[in-house]
Amino acid sequence: MTTFVRLPDAQLLPHVLTYRRALAARRRQTIAAIIVLGLAIIAAFFMAEVDVLKLVANFTNFTSYLQRIFHFDSGPYTGQLVVLHPGFGTDDWFWGITKWLKLLGETLLIAYLGTAIGAAFAFIFCFHAADNLGKSRTTRWITKRLLEFCRTVPELVFALIFVVAFGVGALAGVLALAIHTAGALGKLFSEVAENIDMKPADGVIASGGNWTEMVRFAVLPQVLSNFTSYGLLRFEINVRGASIMGFVGAGGIGQELLTAIRKFYYADVSAILVLIIVTVMVIDVVTEYVRHHLTGAGR
Amino acid sequence: MKPASPPAPPGALRTQALEQRPALAIAYPQIFAPSPWRRLLTLAIIAGALGLMVFAVWELDFSWSRIWGGIGKLGDFVTHMIPPSYGTEARLVLYLKALGETLAIAFLGTLLAALFAFPMGFLAASNVVANRLVHILSRRFLDSIRAVDTLIWALIWINVVGLGPFAGVLAIMTSDIGAFGKLFSEALENLDRKASEGVVASGGNGLHRIRFALIPQVIPIFFSQVLYYFESNTRSATIIGIVGAGGIGSLLSERIRENEWPEVAFLVLLILLIVAIIDQVSSRLRLSVIGQRNVTFS
Known part of the structure; x- marks a missing residue:
């Protein structure tokens, strides 16, 4: 029979007490956290004017809205499911395909140009913001704050301001995306640059290279594949962002979607949404494939 | 490549290195003569x-005249923005209330999304529900929710509950259910298998496995992801008002349209401040819960 070794009670007692105290402290913490969370929820309920009854009462609106956008509400097919007539004819679901594809193309171009310009600025700034490469404390601090500003202000706020400055159109959208992208990618890029192996950089400096040569020959080869991967990821995000730029008049398919939703062109809403979803998914799959390829080959 | 420029009389090390160069060039052809293709x-x-x-x-259709004209106007706006000001006291109260509303939208939206996505994540994880069809369908479902931007969801919810912050809460909730569902299911799939195997080996059923092997491992990861999204939702909630779903965005877009630049600057600074505070708070919380800085997000 096995015997269990057990401390004598006199020695055990202090341990038991310590354990109980620790447990009680933890329990108090948990209870405090729950109370704080509960209070926050209650406060938020009032501030956000949450009205569960209204939601329950109107929830049929949501389902009927979904139902309505998937049925024709005018033309010869009135009342039929849109998927029954997915053609491109004047009465079909995708009747506006030429216009929509053009706008979708514009959306993609906005996303692409915004990503490219933003990535270029991020590329210029990231080496100055990286702790191991930045030239001086001051430039590092300034670059970091600048990038922070660029990524914290939502892109739609930039878009709103730019629409006033540059006029309605894709230019405002591209610039807004570019600024946000520069901030977001600048941070990621500089983090990549901070994690490199510094030996090649020391080597270049030791053999008489200047800062630019050091970045070009020692840093760049180490970071390029990761930069491309992050850039593609950002492109994916920006496609989503560009699809709503039109809400504030900054180009792309958003304007058309907003009109369709506001004017209750139900079948159009679903058609445009389907186009956006399919495009976003295709871009996701393609960039993910390329990214896996890149990081796989990079290692 | 340029030889190192000024160094003093070539030392023995240098001559030695230069002697080795041809041999190195033969040993590593890709580096010394990359293929022209x-x-x-x-x-x-x-x-x-x-x-x-x-x-x-x-x-x-970009034109230089438009770009230069726009930059000139932007310069104008910036000079008008300084110094930022909140206008009247009544407006300050309005702004602070809108800010509170923004936070409330982000907080509730994230919380509700996490609650709904929790079971969805289990459903979409291939190591919990082994059925391939369920797995693929739930993943595609989550993907299509995610593909629709928060602002579009806001427009749809406005049709259901009317204009106001409640629509914003629902919009953030909906689009985050997609994101959380995906992140949660990926976190579940990447868990250590040993705990599950242990539970199953000692006679536990599927529910026991979820409760005693998966949930304890995954809760800290979920929590940190939720906090991270709370941060980013604070940003989303600041703009959701542009389409009429509550928060500070509606005021901001009004002030921009009215050319009230000092107040625009004040509002932007307010947003920056609140986002910075939330960042700090949530990274503290995250550190205290998971005890480390980095949890990966895709």
Whole structure:
């Protein structure tokens, strides 16, 4: 029979007490956290004017809205499911395909140009913001704050301001995306640059290279594949962002979607949404494939 | 490549290194003489990317006059923005209330999304529900929710509950259910299998496995992801008002349209401040819960 070794009670007692105290402290913490969370929820309920009854009462609106956008509400097919007539004819679901594809193309171009310009600025700034490469404390601090500003202000706020400055159109959208992208990618890029192996950089400096040569020959080869991967990821995000730029008049398919939703062109809403979803998914799959390829080959 | 420029009389080390160069060149041909095809491919990719940029600029109809004119106007706006001001006291109260509303939208939206996505994540994780069809369907479902931007969801919810912050809460909730569902299910799939195997080996059923092997491992990861999204939702909630779903965005877009630049600057600073505070708070909380800084997000 096995015997269990057990401390004598006199020695055990202090341990038991310590354990109980620790447990009680933890329990108090948990209870405090729950109370704080509960209070926050209650406060938020009032501030956000949450009205569960209204939601329950109107929830049929949501389902009927979904139902309505998937049925024709005018033309010869009135009342039929849109998927029954997915053609491109004047009465079909995708009747506006030429216009929509053009706008979708514009959306993609906005996303692409915004990503490219933003990535270029991020590329210029990231080496100055990286702790191991930045030239001086001051430039590092300034670059970091600048990038922070660029990524914290939502892109739609930039878009709103730019629409006033540059006029309605894709230019405002591209610039807004570019600024946000520069901030977001600048941070990621500089983090990549901070994690490199510094030996090649020391080597270049030791053999008489200047800062630019050091970045070009020692840093760049180490970071390029990761930069491309992050850039593609950002492109994916920006496609989503560009699809709503039109809400504030900054180009792309958003304007058309907003009109369709506001004017209750139900079948159009679903058609445009389907186009956006399919495009976003295709871009996701393609960039993910390329990214896996890149990081796989990079290692 | 340039030889190192000024160094003093070539030391023994240098001569030695230079002597080794031919041998090294033979040993590592890809580095000393990269294949012309690879170079050509790189050049072609760069040329293609630049060409697409030029095409985009042409297709989107950019003109220098518009760009310069716009930059001039932007300069004007910026000079008008200084010093930022909140206008009247009544407006300050309005702004602070809108800020509170923004936070409430982000907080509730994230919380509700996490609650709904929790079971969805289990459903979409291939190591919990082994059925391939369920797995693929739930993943596609989550993907299509995610593909629709928060602002579009806001427009749809406005049709259901009317204008106001409640629509914003629902919009953030909906679009985050997609994101959380995906992140949660991926976190579940990447868990250590040993705990599950232990539970199953000692006679536990599927529910026991979820409760005692998966949930304890995954809760800290979920929590940290939720906090991270709370941060980013604070940002989303600041703009959701542009379409009428509550928060500070509606006021901001009004002030921009009215050319009230000092107040625009004040509002932007307010947003920056609140986002910075939330960042700090949530990274503290995250550190205290998971005890480390980095949890990966895709």
